[in-house]
Amino acid sequence: MAIHAGKKYRHGQILNLVASEPVSSQDDLRRRLAQRKLRVTQATLSRDLQELKLIKTPEGYKPAAALAEDASALPPLAHALREFLLDIRPAENMLVLKTPPGGAQALAAAVDRAKFPEVAGTIAGDDTVLIITARRKTRESLQKKIEAELQ
């Protein structure tokens, strides 16, 4: 094996590089390492990046450690509302939210996650979310907050 400085060392250099400046591709990384006298092929870097748990983002490679969380991380409420909400209908102490087919579960989850004090509970079907509040006044307050999320 050629002039090798060891995989450990190369991994350290890779971590340094991606932490200090955006690296847009494995070939980009390969060129930068070459400047540091480390000559390896793209194939090796593909393996290295996997071992180092670095993932590609629009802003370069980043450690995946931060995203180790469960797959249930949902987008914020505002986003869910923009994506799913078709209509809001007030009904005394309740709010009825309409979504496209299949969207209700996701929207309800986002509402729950927002933990509004006004919300007594939610029920989601396929394209409808029912939000229940204590009283009509409570519902008015909640409705304002939700409409504010829509800007």
Add this chain to the structure above:
Amino acid sequence: MAIHAGKKYRHGQILNLVASEPVSSQDDLRRRLAQRKLRVTQATLSRDLQELKLIKTPEGYKPAAALAEDASALPPLAHALREFLLDIRPAENMLVLKTPPGGAQALAAAVDRAKFPEVAGTIAGDDTVLIITARRKTRESLQKKIEAELQ
């Protein structure tokens, strides 16, 4: 344009899908959407995923929201080791660390700052650090600690 239900709706379905089960590729995603009567091409999904800020991880697509970084939030010693260490050689009551040319001073400084009780003293040349401990047993203990820093 075919029977389409709108980009917003498709985006909602994509968020649902990737939140509920791992999706390994854009083609995988394309097939699952087809089951929900959404027919689009991989090219469209590539654009969708970018707009939704979903990034590919070994466990499927995830929201990029949780993109903390700092690969270098490591303790200084671990960082220095990753950056400089090429080799560790034990020698009775001493450890010899090899670095790339010019790296020894920096690595030795990091070792000193870590203040291991085992370390009697260090001597750094250009590409070699000599760490001196009291006895062979002491060196073994230190060596384990240093190797642990490398993961």
Add this chain to the structure above:
DNA sequence: GCGGGCATCGTATAAATATGCATGGCTTTG
């Protein structure tokens, strides 16, 4: 020393993802 097992790596190529360009529909303006 000699073979076996393991790890690393490059080459070639497959697989996955991104993109230039053209099309068709929708909306706005006059």
Add this chain to the structure above:
DNA sequence: CAAAGCCATGCATATTTATACGATGCCCGC
């Protein structure tokens, strides 16, 4: 309504990433 501008999209293809396979080096026991 026509013309213009804009979006969303598909198709074809370029670019990027992953992998199957074989070669080489190293360590270890005999």
